[in-house]
Amino acid sequence: QQQVKQSPQSLIVQKGGIPIINCAYENTAFDYFPWYQQFPGKGPALLIAIRPDVSEKKEGRFTISFNKSAKQFSLHIMDSQPGDSATYFCASCGGGNTGKLIFGQGTTLQVKP
């Protein structure tokens, strides 16, 4: 019940495309769902996060869609740019402790010019 499954493992899109990364969780007690972006040699950086009381959240070019009944959430990157090429991780946690995160396996995104 502690797994977070992320797909796809890797993704290649053209500049301007809309890559979509999906995650599924098992623990119904999870109540916080962040997405992190990580560049090689760097720590993960928080991109955007959502809580289960809303179905969608937008921040700039990044959108999270959340489906509580299906226990799934996804990240959409609008108008993707080569600078978005990085590894993206979804994560989940419960009980309000945002420091105890369960991470997905990661998706390596390449945005071609």
Next chain:
Amino acid sequence: ETGVTQSPTHLIKTRGQQVTLRCSSQSGHNTVSWYQQALGQGPQFIFQYYREEENGRGNFPPRFSGLQFPNYSSELNVNALELDDSALYLCASSPDGANTEAFFGQGTRLTVV
């Protein structure tokens, strides 16, 4: 920049040795969580410290231990190093009170030979 700093950035140790990694949390943050990120994987939660006390532990053996100091900085100690301990070690800090985002440092790359 998140304001979370880790030292050293890189480290090479021999199997069987002991290592200490350090983390300075962001100003105003009293909670520090440690993660291990193997190559090509998502970070895995090791343990968390809140106000100098351990506040939860992941599936890691007792040779992984930690400390948090009165200024909320933290140490991760690993005894009897094994080759599989080679990874990027990340710390994340978050402020008091639940439901507030955790921010990661840049990590310490540990290589065990």
